[in-house]
Each structure stands twice: as structure tokens, then as C-alpha cells.
Amino acid sequence: MKIFVFEYASAGVLGATPLLTEGYAMLKSICSSLSAAGHEVHTFLFSEINELGIRPPADKIETYSSMHDAEKILSHVDACIPIAPDNLLYDLTKMVEAKTSLIGCPSKSILSCSNKDETYKIVSEVSKYFDVPEYETLPLENDPVVEYCSEIGFPVVIKPVDGSGCEGVSLINSKEEITDAIKKVSYVSMAKKLIVQKFCEGEHMSCSIICSKSRVLPLSMNSQRIKISGNISYLGGISPYPCVHKEEIFEESKNIAQNLELSGFAGIDLLVSGDKISFMEVNPRITTSFIALSNVMRTGELLVSCVEDSLPASVNLNGFGSVVIFPLKRGYDLDYKKILQIPEVISPPFSEEGTTLISVKSPSLYGIVDEINVVQKKLRDLGLLC
Structure with missing residues (x-):
């Protein structure tokens, strides 16, 4: 089967974004798993990554310049795996659905999941075991957020209604921190609302x-x-x-x-x-x-x-597998040749203030910790970690 893996960040659609390291790691892992299963893999790769000599295990790698390039590939493959931040994944998936078989969630499901308020309501209705922490959906305005936070008590978590992962999420301990948290949501959210949720330990x-x-x-x-x-x-x-x-x-x-x-x-x-x-x-x-x-x-x-x-x-x-994202110390000497000599490094840092992502495995849970420590020492010996 010919499969197109369209990972938004590593394709370069978003430019030189902090998401590059994690995005490229997912691209590399997906391409490896599909190739191992005997499939022909097509993908995009950001030119700045390609110029470093870093390439995923794919049969055909092209440079992205516009969505027209993606549409051309989609018309010649059997299926596509689209990966993008939640607020962009819906449109990308709609394009895939119109052209070829989709390996992933349908666009209507993505639309539901990308709205946390809607998802919380569905889970509250159908769940037997899961508790949905107390929350409120509010506009991106200071006064209603301050009022609700005062009502439920600090600490609270403020996050985008349409956020992806930890992006735009803040832990707030006082009303003085609320303005900055709202700004952080506004930078990453396409919606005009946010979620305020009581912070839970666990x-x-x-x-x-x-x-x-x-x-x-x-x-x-x-x-x-x-x-x-x-x-x-x-x-x-x-x-x-x-x-x-x-x-x-x-x-x-x-x-x-x-x-x-x-x-x-x-x-x-x-x-x-x-x-x-x-x-x-x-x-x-x-x-x-x-x-x-x-x-x-x-x-x-x-x-x-x-x-x-x-x-x-x-x-x-x-066995057991682990992924670890290491924030790197500032001012290190970025030497890709040395970094990529460490086989556990799945994705190197793509900026001097970035992160590197490693993946290790072990037959035992305790062995995973030992494997992580070994790689951590290798990175520290290269001067990448504090």
C-alpha cells in the first residue's frame, strides 16, 4: 500500500516552530513502522531539516511549498495519515477525505474533540467511571475569569477551548496571573473562549x-x-x-x-x-x-x-518503551553529527533554545529508568544538558 504521512510541523508548513522536534520524531516513528510492515511511504520534509542531512525512512520525500503539492500526492496514494495541531487538523483531514482513504479520525470527530467544552459534555453524559473536573467556558476577558476563579478558588488551570496538548495552558495561583494566562490562550487559540478548570492533584x-x-x-x-x-x-x-x-x-x-x-x-x-x-x-x-x-x-x-x-x-x-523530551541548556555548541551518533536520539534540537527527543526500550520497567540515565549521560557529556 502507498501511504502518505503528512506531519504538519516537520513538513515545514508552520516554518521554524518549536513543534519541529516532536513533529519530526512522530514522522520518523510512523515512517519506520509502516516501512517495517512492507508499505511504500511518501512524505514531506522541511527543507531546513533536509539540508542538515536528516531524513526519515521513507521511499519518497518531497519538499512542501503549498497545499496544492499535498493534493497532487493524495491523488496518487492509497491512504494518508494526517497529523497537525487540533485547530488545524480538521481542515487537513477534510482535504484527505476528499482525495483518498484516511488513516485517522474523521473530520466530524476531530471537530467534536477540538472543542473541549463539547467533549466534556459528551463524556459527562456517557461515562460510568470518569469524573469531569469542575469547569466553566468563558470569553477571553479578564473580569468573568477573575470572578469564576474567585468562586471556585485557586489554584486553577486556564486553557484554550480548542487547544492541543499543553499548548497555551497555565496553572494559576492568584488573580494577578490571570491577564497573562488569557494572553497565552489568545496566541494559540482560534476560538474566542477559554476553559477555566479547578486544578486537580493526581x-x-x-x-x-x-x-x-x-x-x-x-x-x-x-x-x-x-x-x-x-x-x-x-x-x-x-x-x-x-x-x-x-x-x-x-x-x-x-x-x-x-x-x-x-x-x-x-x-x-x-x-x-x-x-x-x-x-x-x-x-x-x-x-x-x-x-x-x-x-x-x-x-x-x-x-x-x-x-x-x-x-x-x-x-x-x-517489554516497555519510553519517550523523554530533554530541554537543552542555552548556549551549547550544536553539532548534529555528534548528536545523531547517539542511536536513541529520535529527533535532535532544531534550534539553540530547543529540545531533543529520545526513545528507549527495555524488557523491564526498572530497566527503562537505567536506559534513560545512560542516554542522559551521553547528552550531558556532549554539553547539551545542565
Whole structure:
């Protein structure tokens, strides 16, 4: 099968964005998994990445200049995997649906998931186990946000209604911080509203699922390493990860996926505290956890099974995988040749104030920590880390 992987950031559609490192890592992982499954892979690659001699394992790599280039490729392939920030994914998916088979969530599901308010309402109606933390949808105005925060009490989380991941999300401890948080939302959101939600303590986890027309297959529970300060940042995770509530979460995730009519790979973000499982959001696309899971299962075969509606009844996970995003110290000497000699580096930094993403695997959960420490030392020896 000829498959076009259109990863928005690494294609260069957004220019030199901070999303490049994570985007290229996902592109590389998807291309590797599809190639290993015997498929012909086509993709775009940002010219600035290509000039560094960094290329994903694809059969045909082209340079993006306009959406017309994408439409030409779509007319000559059997299927496409589109990946983009949630506020851009809908239009991209609509274009794919008009041209070829889609490996991913349909546009109408993306529209529902990209609106957190709508998603929260659906989950509240259909969920047996998940709690939706107290929240309010408000305009991008200071007074109503201050009033609601005072009503529910600090700390609170302020985030875009249509946000993707941790982008534009702030943890607020006082009303003096609200103005800056609203500005942060306005920079990344196409909507004129935001979500204010009571901050909840707990363990950050996600559930990865893959869906076809007739089946929803839960793949794994994943840990999430989240840095919480004024800004909230995702720094990686481990897949699979033990969770005493796994069976209940798998059952509930299948229920939510069916109600939202999800397809392809998707992730459901959760906060687990004792017996309380709080729902955070649905990511209707391939997420960074896919990279870790590709170390322990045949993800390429599963992606194609979505189109063919031939998902297996279960999957075997061979060990543990992890993704870690390392912020780099300022002023380091950027030497791509040395960085890429470290095999665990999936995506190098593409700017002097960027991050690098590594992926490791181990037969045991404890072994994962050892593997991460080994790579961390290699990066520190190169002068990249503090």
C-alpha cells in the first residue's frame, strides 16, 4: 500500500516552530513502522531539516511549498495519515477525505474533540467511571475569569477551548496571573473562549487506543511526565505503564471512542488519584506515546488494519518503551553529527533554545529508568544538558 504521512510541523508548513522536534520524531516513528510492515511511504520534509542531512525512512520525500503539492500526492496514494495541531487538523483531514482513504479520525470527530467544552459534555453524559473536573467556558476577558476563579478558588488551570496538548495552558495561583494566562490562550487559540478548570492533584496518565469501523482496541496505559509551574509542559512518558484501574479505563475508553466515532490511533488523557479517575481530554490523532509503543508492538500493521477494518482482538506488548523530551541548556555548541551518533536520539534540537527527543526500550520497567540515565549521560557529556 502507498501511504502518505503528512506531519504538519516537520513538513515545514508552520516554518521554524518549536513543534519541529516532536513533529519530526512522530514522522520518523510512523515512517519506520509502516516501512517495517512492507508499505511504500511518501512524505514531506522541511527543507531546513533536509539540508542538515536528516531524513526519515521513507521511499519518497518531497519538499512542501503549498497545499496544492499535498493534493497532487493524495491523488496518487492509497491512504494518508494526517497529523497537525487540533485547530488545524480538521481542515487537513477534510482535504484527505476528499482525495483518498484516511488513516485517522474523521473530520466530524476531530471537530467534536477540538472543542473541549463539547467533549466534556459528551463524556459527562456517557461515562460510568470518569469524573469531569469542575469547569466553566468563558470569553477571553479578564473580569468573568477573575470572578469564576474567585468562586471556585485557586489554584486553577486556564486553557484554550480548542487547544492541543499543553499548548497555551497555565496553572494559576492568584488573580494577578490571570491577564497573562488569557494572553497565552489568545496566541494559540482560534476560538474566542477559554476553559477555566479547578486544578486537580493526581498521576498524569493516558490510554492509547486504535479504532476501526467495527472495533475499538485499547493498547496500553501510559505514564505522562508533566512539568507544572506557571507553564505546563509534556516531557515524555512510559508505555505500557501499570495502573490498577486499567480494565475500567479500557472499558470506558472504548465507550467514549464509540460515542465520538473515533478512528485510527487516539489518546485519552487522564488524572488518576486513588480510586478517582478524572478525564482531561481526547487527542484524535497519533500522539507522542505512539513513539514509545512502536518499541514494543507492530504499530505499522495496526494502522493499516484500521483502513481494512481488520484489527486483531488483542495485541502483545514486548517489554516497555519510553519517550523523554530533554530541554537543552542555552548556549551549547550544536553539532548534529555528534548528536545523531547517539542511536536513541529520535529527533535532535532544531534550534539553540530547543529540545531533543529520545526513545528507549527495555524488557523491564526498572530497566527503562537505567536506559534513560545512560542516554542522559551521553547528552550531558556532549554539553547539551545542565
